[in-house]
Amino acid sequence: MIRTFQTHKVRKYQELTGCLWEFEPCQGEFAGVKYQVATPCCWESHPDFSGYRGEGIYRRDFEGGGNIRLEFKGVSHTAVILLDGEEIAQHYNAYTSFSVIIRNLPEGIHTLEVKADNRFSEASALHVPNDYMSYGGVSRPVVLEQLNNLYVEYVHITPFRRENKWHAEIETAVYGVGQEAEEFELSVEAAGRKQEWSGVAEPAGRSVFRTELCFEDVKEWLLETPELYEAEVKVLQDGIVVDDLIDRFGFREVEIKGKKIMVNGRQIRIKGLCRHEDHPQFGCALPYAAIAADLGIIRNLGANSVRTAHYPNDEVFLDLCDELGLLVWEENYARGLSLEQMQNPNFEPQAEQVIREMIPLHYNHPCIYIWGILNECASDTEYGKECYQRQFDIIRELDASRPRSFASCKFKTDICFGLPEVVSYNIYPLWYHDTPAGEYLDDLYQWIQKETGGAGKPFLVTEIGAGGIYGWRNNYKGKWSEEYQAKTLKKQVSECLAYKDCSGVYIWQFCDIRISEEWFGGRPRGMNNKGVVDEYRRRKMAYPAIKELFGRYSNYFE
Template sequence: MVRRFSPHVLRTVTDLDGVWDFAYLGDVDPDDVALDDLAFDDAMAVPGCFDATPAYAGRRGLAAYRTRVLTRAGRQRLVFDGVQHWCRVYWNGRPIRDHAGGFTRFWAETDAQGGEAEITVLVDNRFGDRSPLHMEHFDWYHFGGISRGVELHVLDGVRIDGLEIDTLSVAERRIEVRIGYTAETASAPLTIECDGRALLAESVDLDPSGSITRTLEIPWAAPWSPADPNLSLLTVTLGEDDQRERFGLREIATANGRITVNGEPVRLLGVNRHELHPQFGHTQPESLVVADVQQLRDLGCNFVRGSHYPMDPLFLDLCDESGILVWSESIGWQYPVEHLTDPAFVDAQLAHIDEMVAAARNHPSIILWGVLNECPSWSEDGRPVYAKLLGRLRELDATRPVTYASLNAHDDQCFDLVDVVSANTYPGWYFGGLADIPAELDRIAARVDALGHADKPLIISEIGAGAVPGWNDAGGSLWTEDYQAALLATVIDHITEGQDRISGLGIWVMGDFTTTEHREMALKRPRGLNDKGLVDEYRRPKQSYRVVRERFRR
């Protein structure tokens, strides 16, 4: 797992990224698999998506990964940053954890003696009841595999399970620190340092599991903001275990129709971003992540929406450093009402949201939590689900606004449930022409205000047009780079100069990406890609890139 800082110094951590043994099993029920009978006849990169490799491109089925590691005796915690879509983890042939849903961190634990251990992971990229969050009709290709990094942590009798840092007051440089733990002893020494300075040293009584909360002041720390993204490093030691987290002093709020950072209103100008690549699937090599952030900065973006799932931790680290504001949302795309109201689906979403927030809440760049992109927020049956999921986000983190991207702002019934109203719309593409764009944007704003939400920030969370890379004609017709550039120029000019109600823009989308093989969708996508990107799938800029760059950097 590549991060921009080391989360542990004292804890024994082994990086398991590399090349694992691999076997593609195909259309097999995981419950019917006998590990001793598996023939590992290939190798696979971890992290990586097996169905993005030449030998297994486009295949859906069960696969098996295997590696071996030397470890000392103790509690073994296998930490996965993301597996697509369902997996079962084995330690020396014994199952220790099932997990469903990609893009979020989870762990599997067991007690073990020291020596060599064999780790096997069954990975299933098929659609079905085992993984209710992933559906074939989604407008992106669901790659499968151990798509993000893996580590082995060896734990002692006292172990830190989570570390949360919230800003209580920027002006007074005051933070609240919460330490989740599991303990096999009744007490342990606790120390907290920030930026190498001692803040606290004491002995604490411990329950078998629980949390410790402390309020601390760091008077030397400078606030974090998009213009000046100052970061601090907090180190907690509890017994023989430790946890380190980067954070920034900053307060996010809404006021007078704007999102504010440390009391200052900001207008969000940015893009949506998928984590997809033709050669790597959902896996994000470090060089690709760095290049993406460089392009965001070059464009003049101060905002990016993670579409439509939680982003890679390294990407968030780089956004923290660059002052790029992030909307982080749970996985979803146009779930039908009957799926949205299935109790198993709701439970899976709640678990996914819990993991998303736990992994990312300390990133100062994240200013919004979101759920359920383009789902039935227009439906009476859908409303209780929105209320439940948004409510869970507020329970987990009361310091950030919550939102969702509405598919049809004119019929939406859930805007009262959010702090920030967000609308996806495609005038000039799916309906109307270029001349109709300003009026449609104004009509959405008027609708939101008429519902009594004039005080809430309004974000146009998706808008754009397709462009086949390199294609132009004399008429500037649909699918040409000329047309895409003209449409986005019209959008940006109106939002930045033609009105003052819309407080944020997320262009759809940063880069072209592979879409589903579902025939109804594939027939609408030239080259099998959603090609509304400012850059193509290999990050080569289209004409629209320069048009957006010129306007965002004014």
């Protein structure tokens, strides 16, 4: 599944995945052997490749010609794309989309090959052995689009309220695919309003159009009633529509007022869970039904938000959050990198690339209320601070409508809280140390207010939790038992939700996840076992405790 709604009525497109492709590993005992595998997929889901690190080629034929655009929603970690044996694109990072336009392709049968590589190396500054599994494969859809000489690249809608009326800034771009300049007419329709322009697209040139519209009698996107609208962009030549693009948006505005996070004028209380894209059957290539099932569990727990740990998520996940009224903290890709790792010359350009690919693609999702970066990285160093500053600057360049944050674990040593709009901390009292949760939280918060640039800003707990192995119970409620996890989470989350200056909490984590064998970190079962449910989504004793706690508090501070 590409999206949960139709994105084109005129432009012809088809998903090339969602069927069997040929898969050929390039190293190891099965090198050169050809398999038939369902796509999208992680090769670790195949019995012969459950622990394979190396390169693998995915291959299929398709029929087409003329001007085409190939979009790859996610290939892990590194992708080399070949068409009829010729390299046409390369890409780094598993979690963001990339595309390539091929002009004047001869009509006929063509062979598409995706060479994926999930090995760790100095060339890969973001994909490193870590406390989660870094899979290999074509893990998200591949899409084939048929283009004319003009195509709509994007439409971005930024709703805001002024004088008790909803307005929206709209920006859209048309790209010239042909070899000559092309005159065209352009229109955008959204929520009953329409804007038209005329333009000329130069070959391989981008024409950008902007306007502001005022809207009457529209419904807001709220957690309780997440109303969505379509924006439809059309390119016309001689009165004929030659290309189009449809995207969805909601009338939702996020503001920071002192220590408050406001969504459509109301102070939001975050009751959230961190979630990795991970499943024992699918790896990180979860199909629609599995994603929807996860969100069903999250809503049943009484949560109103999900933090995408620790990378941009599948668009289908975001589409569903838009539809279900779940707020999303989405972040670029980096977890727990040391100063030495951040000084890898590839780190900054690769991290910046993720931001530049993530935000334009996910801009219109009303569910995304905040952008995050660099989870638990070297924010206690001057060099690290320079990296945080550069990446926050890029976010502001791309999107001025949402606040920014990062999740720190640097206890009373972080020097970066003056940079974002929201201060966030990952804390594990009663798990990694025995300090009572309320005491630890207050001590940390008071330090932020008295000694950092984060004073007077909203404060979130972005991770808190304890490990519990499904089915392991004992009378003394020791660590790793379900009893200890349930008892500890109840104490931790209670203190966070009751603390008057805490805007909310994200539990670490939704489900147990596989970790990189190269990292391990002393995790029992080779898993991070802090899930409220296990990897098969079976409920632990913590589940009813969290559901009861979340149920005590409304979505808003009244």
